Each structure stands twice: as structure tokens, then as C-alpha cells.
Amino acid sequence: MSFKSRGKRIIEEVILRAQQIDKYDVGETIRSLAVKTGISPSEILKLNSNENFFVPLNFLREILRQVIEEIDPRIYPRDEFRELREALSSYLGVPADNIMIGTGSDQLIDLAARLFLRDGDEALSIDPTFAIYERCVKSQGAIYRTVSLREDFSLDLDAIMASITPKVKIIFLCSPNNPTANQFRREDILRLAEEFNGLVALDEAYADFADTTLINEASELDNLMVFRTFSKVFGLAGLRVGYAVAGDRLAKTINERIQMPYSVSITALKAAIKILEKIDCVKKFIGELGAERSRLIDALNRMGGVRAFPSQTNFVLFQVDRDSSAVYRALLNRGIIVRNIGKVLRFENCLRVTVAPALMMERFIKGLWEVLCENA
Ligand SMILES: Cc1ncc(COP(=O)(O)O)c(C=O)c1O
Numbered sequence: 001m002s003f004k005s006r007g008k009r010i011i012e013e014v015i016l017r018a019q020q021i022d023k024y025d026v027g028e029t030i031r032s033l034a035v036k037t038g039i040s041p042s043e044i045l046k047l048n049s050n051e052n053f054f055v056p057l058n059f060l061r062e063i064l065r066q067v068i069e070e071i072d073p074r075i076y077p078r079d080e081f082r083e084l085r086e087a088l089s090s091y092l093g094v095p096a097d098n099i100m101i102g103t104g105s106d107q108l109i110d111l112a113a114r115l116f117l118r119d120g121d122e123a124l125s126i127d128p129t130f131a132i133y134e135r136c137v138k139s140q141g142a143i144y145r146t147v148s149l150r151e152d153f154s155l156d157l158d159a160i161m162a163s164i165t166p167k168v169k170i171i172f173l174c175s176p177n178n179p180t181a182n183q184f185r186r187e188d189i190l191r192l193a194e195e196f197n198g199l200v201a202l203d204e205a206y207a208d209f210a211d212t213t214l215i216n217e218a219s220e221l222d223n224l225m226v227f228r229t230f231s232k233v234f235g236l237a238g239l240r241v242g243y244a245v246a247g248d249r250l251a252k253t254i255n256e257r258i259q260m261p262y263s264v265s266i267t268a269l270k271a272a273i274k275i276l277e278k279i280d281c282v283k284k285f286i287g288e289l290g291a292e293r294s295r296l297i298d299a300l301n302r303m304g305g306v307r308a309f310p311s312q313t314n315f316v317l318f319q320v321d322r323d324s325s326a327v328y329r330a331l332l333n334r335g336i337i338v339r340n341i342g343k344v345l346r347f348e349n350c351l352r353v354t355v356a357p358a359l360m361m362e363r364f365i366k367g368l369w370e371v372l373c374e375n376a
Helices: 001-017 030-037 058-070 079-092 105-118 132-138 157-163 188-195 216-221 248-257 266-277 280-301 325-332 356-373
Strands: 099-102 122-127 143-150 168-173 201-205 224-229 242-245 306-308 315-320 339-344 348-355
Touching: 001 224, 030 325, 058 266, 058 306, 079 099, 079 266, 099 105, 099 248, 105 201, 105 224, 105 242, 122 132, 122 157, 132 143, 132 168, 132 224, 157 188, 157 242, 157 315, 168 188, 188 201, 188 224, 188 306, 216 224, 216 242, 248 339, 266 280, 280 306, 280 315, 315 339, 325 339, 325 348, 325 356
Parallel strands: 122 143, 122 168, 168 201, 201 224
Antiparallel strands: 099 242, 224 242, 306 315, 315 348, 339 348
């Protein structure tokens, strides 16, 4: 076989293997929907990715203006990583050495999968949950297995324990979970960490909206790694900054040997540092979220044929009594983008909507109401 055709065979193998991984559906974008519907982009309600519209755009732009004045983009970021880890250390109450920074928490989740999994290894997770874990596991050539949540969305700890084999190197949990919006019991996650030899990778992207966190325990235990993000509570999804907390040895190994030395841009690092200095403002902005979330859940539950589930996140999962794809498309025609989830355990026809400030929620509720009346 010629050198050239052998090369092509390798490409074929790699592509074939990658085809085992589902495409990640980012959903409709503002621009594409504006083109399709003729609705102006500024009129489109984007409620499908759990972004945070409680943090005012002007506030974030002012931070970015200051960042632009201070940075020298000709120089690789270095001190900024240390400064952000120190700022996070004060914010979280965990030592800076136990904190890792990444290009969004997605990238840190991928990095954990790369570190722990080899061809033929297994990873366990729950069903349903955030799709990225499966992608990260499969791209390592490892096997992704899931254990169903119970019908009330709680963790089936016994079933998870029973599924652990020597091949399982990592267990991914998401708490509060996306898309079910509930938080799991601390005791259950800690028991899992105690009994399991591998890594418990706990995604707490939404913990800022919930009651509790295991971030302190992550810095004290050897095998619990907690992932957090600036995309949700801080409203910085577009800048791509995430962080993780783990025990001394794991965090040191990742920081010194695994993570790329310049994994986050200087602009994003500086903006994250500055927003932590204004944490009181952020807390004030998101103070409204809890009340808005309750109002949204009540309004949905008052509509005939809709059932909204409780939420400890900045999104709400709800079920409709008809085809959720049709409801999704009818909302799109009105310039409203939500996420069509479909079946969640025994609940058919579920959709997920981001909790946003009152005016946006009023438009969403009105739009959904009209869609349901039209298709009654
Ligand atoms: C559970 C969960 N983890 C992580 C992320 C992504 O976070 P980041 O923007 O930091 O990559 C999301 C985004 O929707 C999420 O729902």
C-alpha cells in the first residue's frame, strides 16, 4: 500500500470513529431565525441555552471597555491566571492551588475525560443529563454508560453503585442537573466519592442558583472534581471562562502538566477578574431571578395542558399535552427560541426555557399561550 493511501485509511478510521459521536445541537441562532422569519434580531427572544439576561449588557460592556484599556494583547496571559485563581479563592473559600481555569467548563470536562479515560475504559453518567459528557467520553474511545434517574428525578445511588465495574474510571454527575433542574443530595454524592476508586466529576454549572455546593469538599477529597462556569451566573457565556476545583495532587497535576499554558484569552481572564470585584452588583442583578422563576413556574402551571417542574437553576423544564416539536416550531415562528427536549423519563413532550427578566418572560408566556390556543 502506498504511503498516500495508508494515510487516507487512517483518516477514514478516525472519521468512522468520530461518527459514533452525536452532533451537538446548539439549536436555532438569532441570526438564522431572523433570516427565516423576517423578525428583527433585536426582537428575537433567545431562551434555549440558559444564558443570563439579568446581568445588564451595559454593565458587562463597561467591564470590557476597562479590560481593553488595560491589556496588552501582544503578550501571552500568565499573571492573569494566577490573579483569577486568587480572586476565585477569596470568592469560593478554597485555596488558589486547588483551582483550575479553562475555556469554559466544557473544556475542563473534556480535559478530565482525556486524563482519566483510555480506549476501552468506561464512564458512567445519569440519564437524562448534559450531552457533553458523552461526547468527551466517546472522543477518548471510551464507553459511555448511563443509569436512569428515578421517576422523581432523584439519583438512584444503588443502581449507580451496582453499575460500577473495574473498567469505570470516571462518573459524571450534574447537580443541579440539566435538563431536570433539580439538585441531588450532598450525602449521596459524597458516598459515591467515598466508595468509588475513580473520579467523581461533578458539574455544578447551575449551583449558584441552588441551595448547596460541594466545592469545599472537592478541595479536600482526592477523587471529587467540581466544575463551575462564568457563563451562567455572571452572564459571560460569550467569553468562555470556566473553572474547576479538585484535591491538591490532581489540581497540581492538571495545572502543571495537562492544561494548555495559555488556554484562556487575556480579555476573558481580565473580565472574569473584574466581575468578581463587582460580585455584589451581580448578586443584586440575579436577586430577581428566584422570584421570576417562581412566577414563570406558576404561570406555566396555570395554563391548561402544561406542567412545569420545580427548578434550582436558571431554566425551567415543562411538559405540554401535545407534540413538543410542533410547539417548538410555532414558538420559533413568533421569534421565541426554547429547547425542545422531548421525552424525559416517563414525561413525553418536554421543553426547556431560560428564566429571564420579567418583560422577556411576559412575551414568552403570551407566545406560548397563543400557540396552545391556536393548536387547541
Ligand atoms: C450542565 C452544564 N455544564 C456546562 C455547561 C457549559 O458551560 P461553559 O459555558 O462553561 O462551557 C452547560 C451549558 O449549558 C451546562 O448546561
